[in-house]
Amino acid sequence: MRIQRITYLSLGTNQGNKTENLQSAIDLIADEIGAVLKVASIYETASWGFDSDNFYNTCIKVSTYLPPEQLIQKLLTIEKDLGRVRVDSDSYADRLIDLDILLFDDEIIFNKDLIVPHPRMLERKFALAPLAEIATGVIHPIAKKKISLCLQECVDDSDIKQLNIPLKRPIPISEQYNYIAVEGNIGAGKTTLSTMISNDFNAKIVLERFADNPFLPKFYEDQERYAFPLEMSFLADRYQQLSDDLAQFDLFKNFVISDYYIFKSLIFAQVTLQNDEYKLYRKMFDLMYKEIVKPDLYVYLYQNTDRLLKNIEKRGREYEQNIEASYLEKIHDGYSNFIKTQQNLNILVIDVSELDFVQNRDDYKTIIQKIKEHRP
Incomplete structure (x- = not known):
């Protein structure tokens, strides 16, 4: 199980559009490192150790799974992506963006590539002032003093000005939604995507127990012969699982993601059952559906039929290998009709036919961005 850690990062810039530089860095940190929990104000100071344009500085609190050694490498990559060119010199210079780790939980780290807490943070108002704004009660692990007291005792007498220029905190999907259901045709990747999101956003996950049927x-x-007992057993199991599992979570405190929504039972039943069987099935379904918690967001992953068949072949489940394209197309038509008729469900359709969100991190980030930007 991965552990989330709290780190405080210092951000500075004195070139170009300085506010934009800071915001871009914050947005990339949210995408690449972890949830940004707090953002301090911007503080303006004169350049430190050389004559040049004034610096804009801020500090952010971040929750991350990355160990400190990987974290610093990610920060260096973000600096490079934003246009910073590092030079082999110990002297101070203009910086398009400068990202530093001030604190990493209460750890003390000394190695050739990284020292934490930052070795010069107690000497610099431009680091301590924004940090004290968002971490006033945090204890410096070496000085053994609160950050607010460290700021009071700082001998740096340079002028520092708090600016009334707001920076935007990126809102992670774990704060936008309490419960997301990911759906799709057979082989669309719904379980894989749900698991990836669960890992990245510390979500409680509910996975369909199809393998036990x-x-x-x-x-x-x-x-x-087996369509009716199959669909009835799936319906009963999905109802029991969603009722039991969702009841365990406080949907106002936990972020929950599932790789199915109970309405899929009706979609598959429409395709597989005879008319008289479907009528009986529908009566049972309607009774259960009223009791099931509805997701805040329903994500439907669309993949074209050729891609679905390739995915099914690749994952190698023997009993799926004879699935025909016509069957998959009927299932998709059922989902399409469901999506068109649902007025009270917040639905996002994402075409993943040309995306490989398992192997390509950028494709995965594209999906996450679509979820973040979606508005009902």
Whole structure:
């Protein structure tokens, strides 16, 4: 299990559009490092150790899974992506963006690539002032004093000015939504995406227990005979799982993600059942559906049929290998009709046919960005 850690980062710039530089860095940190929990004000100071344009400085509180050694490498990459060119020199110079680790939990780190707490932070108002704004009660692990007291005792007599220029804190999807359901056709990648989001955003996850269904292999061998017991068993199991699992979580405090929504039962039943069987099934479904918690966001992953067939072949489940394109297309039509008729469900459709969000981090980030930017 990965552990989330709290780090405080210092950001500075004295070139170009300084406010924009800071905001861009904050946005990239949110994308690449972890959730930005707090953002301090911007503080303006004269350049330190050389004559040049004034600096804008701020500090942010970040929750991250990265160990400190990986964190500093990510910060160096972000600096480079924003246009900073580092030179081999100990002298002070203009900086498009400067990112430093001030604190990493209460750890003390000394190695050739990283020293934490930052070795000069107690000497610099431009680091302590924004840090004290958002971490006033935090204890410096070496000085053994609160950051607010460290600021009071700082011997730096340079002028520092707090600016009334707001910086925007990127809101992670774990704060935008309490419960997300990820859906899609067979082989669309819904379980994989749900698991990735759960890992990255510390979400409670609910995964469909399809592998335990004894009727599933039999259904693919004889659909007409086993369709009704299969769909009824799926419905009962999905209802029980969602009722039990969601009841364990406080949906106002926990971020929950599932790789299915119970309405998929009706979509598959429409395709597989005879008319009289479907009528009976629908009565049972309607009774259960009223009791199920609705997701704050319903994400439907669309993949074209050719890509679905390739995914199904690749994952190698023996009982799925004879699934025909026509069956997948009927399932997709069922989802399409469901999406068109749902007025009270917040739905986001994402075409992932040309995305490889497992192997390509940028493709995964594209999906996360679509979720962040979605408005009902």
